[in-house]
Amino acid sequence: MARVALVGVAIIAALCIQHSWAVQYDVGGSQGWEATTDFKTWVSGKQFKVGDTLVFKYGSLHTLDEVDKAGYDSCSTANAISSASDGNTVVKLTTAGKRYFICGTAGHCPGGMKLEVDSLAALATAPVAPPALAPSVGAPTIPSSPTPSDGAPTSATISPSSPSDSAPSAAKIPSSGAAVPSTSRTSPSPAGSPSQRNGATVNGISGVALAGAAMVAFLML
Template sequence: MARSAILVVAAMAALAVQLAAAADHPVGGTGSWDTSNGAGFYNKWASKTVFKLGDTLTFKYPAGHDVTEVGKPEYDACSGAKPIKTFSDGDTTVKLPTAGKRYFICSVPGHCAAGMKLEVTVVAAAATKPGGRHQRSVAPTPAPAPEPSSTETSTPAPAPKASDAASIMLGGNKQAVLVGLAAGVAMAALAM
């Protein structure tokens, strides 16, 4: 029984970390999906944004537009003839569950050519910088203490707590709360 409780706890902790790390990306920075920004605007925004597994894209648009996911040939041709999926609700959230390229256009004739096209590259969580540069996530290491001179006395700084390092590694309080919640559930399950 204790072994199954540990497995449940580990799965819950992994889920909490994944949920905490997921981000929503309003398309173009504001979510506004329209022709007013001109050709290239959405891809310029996407090139400066890191899209990771589990993230979402949010498109907000008025009637008369849509969000159509297409393959690369249709994207290049601004053609909605072979859609993967089409949305027309005006407030679309698209999940990014797999790594790779995704292509979106507005399939209304002329809208894609006027700038309503977006190519995103979804990366694994370890890749954190746009432009293909990968960075490993690690806890920060404290700076070395300066050497005391013969006339100075030095008091060592307190070591950071493990909970501080977990919060820093995960990027903030929201994630630390989720990890703490998962740890609390783990402790409760082990006490059973």
Template sequence: MAGYSASAALGVLLLFCCSTWAAATDYTVGDSTGWANGVDYSKWTTGKTFVTGDTLTFNYNAGIHTVDQVSATDYSSCSASNALSTDSSGQTTVTLSKADTYYFICGVAGHCSNGMKVAVPVTASSTSSPSPPSSSTPTPPSAGTTPSTTTPSTNKSSPRTVSLPYVVTLTGLMLLKLVLL
């Protein structure tokens, strides 16, 4: 019987460890509308919790819009002249790699002032190590780099693995049941 107790304890420990892991989320900025004029991006961020490791995908018409990552000051003044990064490929994916606020605008004249801008507050994920306090200005990318692009896919606003904690819990419970049999 002692063997069963040790196995059960190991199963419960494994279940606990696995259930605390969370998958990163890939958000499509503006959902099905994408990165376009006439979208209230402050409303789009409401209710969302962005954590390190998540990604933002901007879908837009190439050549008509840009995605410029800018400082807080340039965000407020809608200035893309000192952009930290810029892309106009039609799909821009940005990984939120540190806890900070990321600022994005469309650099085409008049678009930012008409609302084509988004501020994304990012907190440290529970699975990442804490980040040191940072200034309100995001760290610029290395020289010669631009945001990466990816092939479009559907339903990018929901987590890649929607029911992962549920699946892990069920798997752990099934393993525990097998151990106890």
């Protein structure tokens, strides 16, 4: 749709340019289509082209007859192409080439009331090429974060294994032949106690404390 609209605009612009170049000529200038006008001088230096307009203004004593080359040379309206007597005749130059006009009133054409117009072809207007449509540039697609599939491995939850409910007994330390009995007691923690919930870290600290207590007791013996 955008390309069709651009072509339409280009065509309208070309027509407007051609129309703006068209010129309207008042034949004979301020004197008009009259017997006293020097039409050879008036037409000299003018360059008529297709699309221009000739306006003939004259009184009731005159007519406007378009004739061929033979009628122009002989001032004869016998084979006139067209005739007008309205006093304000507009003639549009629609084709390139020569056109001939005379006054049909007796004696006026031989007296110089005649006009030869040579129309040139209108300047060719180069077609206006519509501008190329730029490819549509959309916003860059931002890839979404991959969603782990149902089969993707999830983070493993590491639960420390529960240590034995029984605290380790103190190691036997050899002395002068006598074995020192263990002074540690096994104090099982009830299910759900804080020691079980805290895991291996709490039980490890308890074991170290018991071992230290056994060492102190041995030294005091």
